[in-house]
Amino acid sequence: MDKTISTPHLFQPLTLRSVTLRNRIGVSPMCQYSATDGVANDWHFVHLGSRAVGGAGIVIVEATGIAPEGRITPGCMGLWNEKQIEPLARIANFVKERGAVAGIQIAHAGRKASAALPWNGGAHLSAAQGGWETIAPSAIAFGGDLPKVPRAMTEADITRVQNDFVATAKRALAAGFNFLELHAAHGYLFNEFLSPLSNHRTDKYGGSFENRTRLLLDTTRAVRQVWPDNLPLAVRISAIDWKEGGWQIEDSIALAKLLKAEGVDLMDCSSGGLVPDAKITVVPGYQVPFAEKVRHGANIATAAVGFITEAKQADDIVREGKADVVLLAREFLRDAYWPAHAARTLGHKLTPPNQYARAW
Numbered sequence: 050m051d052k053t054i055s056t057p058h059l060f061q062p063l064t065l066r067s068v069t070l071r072n073r074i075g076v077s078p079m080c081q082y083s084a085t086d087g088v089a090n091d092w093h094f095v096h097l098g099s100r101a102v103g104g105a106g107i108v109i110v111e112a113t114g115i116a117p118e119g120r121i122t123p124g125c126m127g128l129w130n131e132k133q134i135e136p137l138a139r140i141a142n143f144v145k146e147r148g149a150v151a152g153i154q155i156a157h158a159g160r161k162a163s164a165a166l167p168w169n170g171g172a173h174l175s176a177a178q179g180g181w182e183t184i185a186p187s188a189i190a191f192g193g194d195l196p197k198v199p200r201a202m203t204e205a206d207i208t209r210v211q212n213d214f215v216a217t218a219k220r221a222l223a224a225g226f227n228f229l230e231l232h233a234a235h236g237y238l239f240n241e242f243l244s245p246l247s248n249h250r251t252d253k254y255g256g257s258f259e260n261r262t263r264l265l266l267d268t269t270r271a272v273r274q275v276w277p278d279n280l281p282l283a284v285r286i287s288a289i290d291w292k293e294g295g296w297q298i299e300d301s302i303a304l305a306k307l308l309k310a311e312g313v314d315l316m317d318c319s320s321g322g323l324v325p326d327a328k329i330t331v332v333p334g335y336q337v338p339f340a341e342k343v344r345h346g347a348n349i350a351t352a353a354v355g356f357i358t359e360a361k362q363a364d365d366i367v368r369e370g371k372a373d374v375v376l377l378a379r380e381f382l383r384d385a386y387w388p389a390h391a392a393r394t395l396g397h398k399l400t401p402p403n404q405y406a407r408a409w
C-alpha cells in the first residue's frame with residue numbers, strides 16, 4: 050500500500066524550505082521561568098530534549114528575550130549575548146539528533162515585561178523587587194496585576210529593538226536552530242504595536258493598519274536577511290484580541306499576506322493576551338478556526354494551537370486542511386510521549402529510539 054495513504058495525516062512529513070518535520074506535531078513554546086541571567090540549563094535540556102525523544106516533529110524553545118528588559122520575568126530565557134548560545138546549542142543539537150526540528154521563539158515582552166515568576170504571583174515587580182522600566186508603543190498600562198505604565202518608545206528605541214531581533218536571530222542560527230519564530234502574540238511588544246487598543250501613536254508606527262504593522266514587517270524583513278534562505282521563518286500572532294475595537298481576523302489575514310511576501314513560511318495562530326478584560330470562549334480547538342481562516346485567506350502554512358489534546362482531534366485538523374501543524378502546550382507537559390501515544394491511537398507506530406525499542 051502507498052505509505053502516504055496508510056500513514057495518518059498527523060504523521061505525514063511536512064517540508065518547509067529545506068527543513069522537514071517528520072510529523073505535524075509540535076511542542077508549543079512554553080516559558081519555564083527557570084533560566085539564570087537568560088542562560089538555559091539542565092532543566093531546559095531535559096524538558097525540551099525529552100519531548101524530542103517523545104516523537105515531536107518540532108520542538109520550539111520558549112519565548113527568548115532579545116534583550117534583558119524584553120523578558121517577561123527574571124527567569125525567562127534570553128539570547129542577547131554570546132554566553133547564552135552554548136547551552137542552547139546543546140539543546141538544539143540534541144533535539145535535531147533525535148529527529149525533530151529545533152525551533153526557537155524570540156521575543157520582547159513590551160509592557161508585560163518585568164513580572165514576577167508565576168509561582169510568585171506573576172505581578173509586575175517594583176524596582177526594589179528587581180523590576181525594570183518597561184517600554185511599549187504608547188504609555189498605556191496593561192492593567193490588573195500588570196499596572197506599570199510603560200514608557201512610549203522613541204524612534205531610537207524602535208531601531209534598537211529591531212537591531213536586537215536581528216542580532217538574536219544570528220545567535221539562534223549560531224546555536225544551530227533550524228526554525229525561527231517571531232513572537233507577535235499574547236499582548237507582547239509586536240502585538241502591542243499591531244492592536245489599536247494598545248497603540249495610540251501618531252507617528253508612522255501608529256494609526257492606520259499600515260503604520261501599526263510597520264514595526265513587525267520591517268523587523269521581519271531585517272531578520273529574513275540574516276536568517277538563511279533555506280531555513281523556515283514563522284510568526285506567532287494573536288489572531289484576534291477578543292475585544293471590540295481591537296485586532297480582528299481580517300487584520301490577521303491581511304498581515305499574513307504581507308508577512309508571506311517578506312519570506313515568512315508559517316503563521317502560528319494563537320489569540321488574546323492583549324487586554325485583561327478580553328472575553329474568550331475556551332473550548333477544545335477554539336483557536337483552530339483562526340489557523341484555518343489565515344491558511345485559506347493568505348494561502349500560507351499555519352499552525353493551530355490551543356486545547357488540542359486528542360489524537361483524532363489533531364489528525365482531523367490536519368486532514369481537513371485547517372492547519373499544517375498542530376502545536377500542543379499543556380498536553381505535552383502531561384505527556385512527553387504524546388506523539389507515540391497518539392500514533393498508537395491512530396493505528397500507526399513510530400520508530401522508537403533504539404534504547405526504548407522494547408517498550409514502544
Ligand SMILES: Cc1cc2nc3c(=O)[nH]c(=O)nc-3n(C[C@H](O)[C@H](O)[C@H](O)COP(=O)(O)O)c2cc1C
Nearest residue numbers: 077078079080111112354355356357377378379380
Ligand atoms: C507554562 C506555559 C508557558 C507558555 N509560554 C509561552 C511562550 O513562551 N510563548 C508562547 O507563544 N506561548 C506560550 N504559552 C502558550 C502556549 O504555547 C499555548 O499557546 C497555550 O498554552 C495553548 O495551548 P494548550 O491548550 O495546548 O496549552 C505558554 C503556555 C504555558 C502553559
